[in-house]
Amino acid sequence: MFRTILLLTASNIFMTFAWYGNLKNTQLPLWKAILISWGIAFFEYCLMVPANRSGFMNGINGFQLKITQEVITLVVFSVFAVYYLKEPFHWKYLVSFLLLLGAVYFMFRK
Numbered sequence: 001m002f003r004t005i006l007l008l009t010a011s012n013i014f015m016t017f018a019w020y021g022n023l024k025n026t027q028l029p030l031w032k033a034i035l036i037s038w039g040i041a042f043f044e045y046c047l048m049v050p051a052n053r054s055g056f057m058n059g060i061n062g063f064q065l066k067i068t069q070e071v072i073t074l075v076v077f078s079v080f081a082v083y084y085l086k087e088p089f090h091w092k093y094l095v096s097f098l099l100l101l102g103a104v105y106f107m108f109r110k
Helices: 002-024 031-055 062-083 091-108
Strands: none
Touching: 002 031, 002 062, 031 062, 062 091
């Protein structure tokens, strides 16, 4: 499970930069931003596919993988938004994340 979470986290870091990294440089032509994002996303796929396969082969089902990936995505994006985009973190985001953690709890509950 640790390997899966580590790979999911690394892949989400790449994907967050692929999708949102261009927001700091809106002067870049859109076609260039798209090509750069595709290039970054390639590395995301190189980590995401092994993460999902490793998790699945170790007893994590597809639903569990997806909800875990979504929570990791939100954590990674939160750090990215606060430190890279310089956006404020509101209390309502924290409440939303806690509700998602509840979803993870119920997803893995036997």
